[in-house]
Amino acid sequence: MVILKRFKVLVLGDVNSGKSTLFRSLAQIEPDVKEKPSIRMDIYEIIKRFEDERYLIELHDIPGRELVKTAKSKVYDSTDGALVVYDISSPDTFRHTYFWIEELTSYSGRKHVPIVLVGNKSDLREKSDRTLNPIDAKQLIFRLNRTSMRDNVEHSYEEVSAKEKKGLYRLLDVILRSMIKYERSK
Ligand SMILES: Nc1nc2c(ncn2[C@@H]2O[C@H](COP(=O)(O)OP(=O)(O)O)[C@@H](O)[C@H]2O)c(=O)[nH]1
Ligand SMILES: [Mg+2]
Numbered sequence: 001m002v003i004l005k006r007f008k009v010l011v012l013g014d015v016n017s018g019k020s021t022l023f024r025s026l027a028q029i030e031p032d033v034k035e036k037p038s039i040r041m042d043i044y045e046i047i048k049r050f051e052d053e054r055y056l057i058e059l060h061d062i063p064g065r066e067l068v069k070t071a072k073s074k075v076y077d078s079t080d081g082a083l084v085v086y087d088i089s090s091p092d093t094f095r096h097t098y099f100w101i102e103e104l105t106s107y108s109g110r111k112h113v114p115i116v117l118v119g120n121k122s123d124l125r126e127k128s129d130r131t132l133n134p135i136d137a138k139q140l141i142f143r144l145n146r147t148s149m150r151d152n153v154e155h156s157y158e159e160v161s162a163k164e165k166k167g168l169y170r171l172l173d174v175i176l177r178s179m180i181k182y183e184r185s186k
Helices: 017-031 067-076 091-095 097-107 134-151 173-183
Strands: 005-013 032-037 042-050 053-061 081-087 115-120 156-159
Touching: 005 017, 005 097, 005 173, 017 042, 017 053, 017 081, 017 115, 042 173, 053 173, 067 097, 081 091, 081 097, 081 173, 091 097, 097 115, 097 134, 115 134, 115 173, 134 156, 156 173
Parallel strands: 005 053, 005 081, 081 115, 115 156
Antiparallel strands: 032 042, 042 053
């Protein structure tokens, strides 16, 4: 069966927010996944269905070490969507999501890049009373959507535990739906 379109999706966020764990967990729960050989990046090719069509999500994990400036435009170039991850037990990782989103937008060469803001480590809510309230994340998404909606770009927020594989099942569907909607409106 043919694949209607290939989408490049990055997993972004601070070191230790859980990007690589999320990346691997997503590959484990998806039924149609294969690893794409690459020297610089970890990449999975994930086939997803939407409205009777097949789409390929090329999911990229960002290496732990700092991205050097010259490599940035290569990594971000032609990105169709992103999972921007923060750790709900670390306020700094949340504050930095804004930086990741800005950087993504400026280096992607795209007017908009649909994102899902991912509050990771939801399992820590039971163990700690110092986790972040999702209201701030929802507010950030609300603000981003206020300017992007007129171009048919919808960002969203999801809370997950990459480690315990909770809340992951919707994640790729949500980003895929946003990317298709934007693509169709162009
Ligand atoms: N409690 C908890 N720990 C997590 C979760 N996801 C990742 N971690 C831990 O956070 C640390 C950093 O994870 P990693 O995936 O390497 O983060 P990265 O640097 O963003 O790629 C590791 O010790 C993980 O086991 C989660 O959902 N819950
Ligand atoms: Mg990593």
